[in-house]
Amino acid sequence: MSSPLLCLNDLTSGYGSAAVLHDISLEVDRARIVAVLGKNGMGKSTLLKTIMGFVRPMSGRIMFGEEDMTNVGPNRMVRAGVAHAPQEHTLFPDLTVEDNLRLGVISDRLFRQRLPEIEAVFPRMIERLRQSAGTLSGGEQKMLLMSRVLIAQPKIVLVDEISEGLQPTMVNRMAEALIRARDELGIAVLLVEQHLSFALSVADQVAMMKLGEIVERGTPQELGEGDRLAAHLAV
Numbered sequence: 001m002s003s004p005l006l007c008l009n010d011l012t013s014g015y016g017s018a019a020v021l022h023d024i025s026l027e028v029d030r031a032r033i034v035a036v037l038g039k040n041g042m043g044k045s046t047l048l049k050t051i052m053g054f055v056r057p058m059s060g061r062i063m064f065g066e067e068d069m070t071n072v073g074p075n076r077m078v079r080a081g082v083a084h085a086p087q088e089h090t091l092f093p094d095l096t097v098e099d100n101l102r103l104g105v106i107s108d109r110l111f112r113q114r115l116p117e118i119e120a121v122f123p124r125m126i127e128r129l130r131q132s133a134g135t136l137s138g139g140e141q142k143m144l145l146m147s148r149v150l151i152a153q154p155k156i157v158l159v160d161e162i163s164e165g166l167q168p169t170m171v172n173r174m175a176e177a178l179i180r181a182r183d184e185l186g187i188a189v190l191l192v193e194q195h196l197s198f199a200l201s202v203a204d205q206v207a208m209m210k211l212g213e214i215v216e217r218g219t220p221q222e223l224g225e226g227d228r229l230a231a232h233l234a235v
């Protein structure tokens, strides 16, 4: 059997000397969606930032395929095929939609070749190629963020609360985009979320994070259609 695409082994990390994540072990296989659920401040964004190399692990290991990536920086992760859609927006507001998308690809040729793929998922982005990104609505900015990730065709994308602030139709649209990325482009997804039904609708595996630890994990079916999980997320 081949090794998982991304494998975290007893990963501990945090800020200064304070650990936020404690002994996280998690695997994401190729073309699979894994969702980590948790309330505010539980360590979800820290997990993605640690994988990307923005936050250095205190102990444990990050394997990407056969390679040990525990102490490499974000540049190296991106080159290996790991994309990050962070919680805070990282679009260039003064650039057009098209120029923001072009930042995701290395050549004109790839841009033209992959644009139809974006059109299939988010037709609205194609209608707005000449509009500056800063003038898009909040939901459209999230679509652009996802489009920029998808046009890069990474091996895995780490997605931080993409459903936050989206109306139900837009949440469904995001779910379709992720499922399409998995099924048609073979992209793996590690999603961190508070939106339970969204996570359950797309994920092959879910894990519940509490105070930096994983306290439950399984398939959406195994975790009882979400009742136990909902209790963990209740405020």
Ligand SMILES: Nc1ncnc2c1ncn2[C@@H]1O[C@H](COP(=O)(O)OP(=O)(O)OP(=O)(O)O)[C@@H](O)[C@H]1O
Residues within 6 Å of the ligand: 015, 020, 038, 039, 040, 041, 042, 043, 044, 045, 046, 047, 087, 194
């Ligand atoms: N740069 C930082 N320096 C110090 N502490 C930080 C830093 N970033 C995050 N933290 C702390 O780490 C803990 C986890 O934060 P994190 O952002 O990972 O949570 P989260 O699960 O993503 O929350 P949310 O759902 O609100 O986005 C919090 O207590 C937070 O205050």
Ligand SMILES: [Mg+2]
Residues within 6 Å of the ligand: 044, 045, 046, 087, 160, 161
């Ligand atoms: Mg967060």
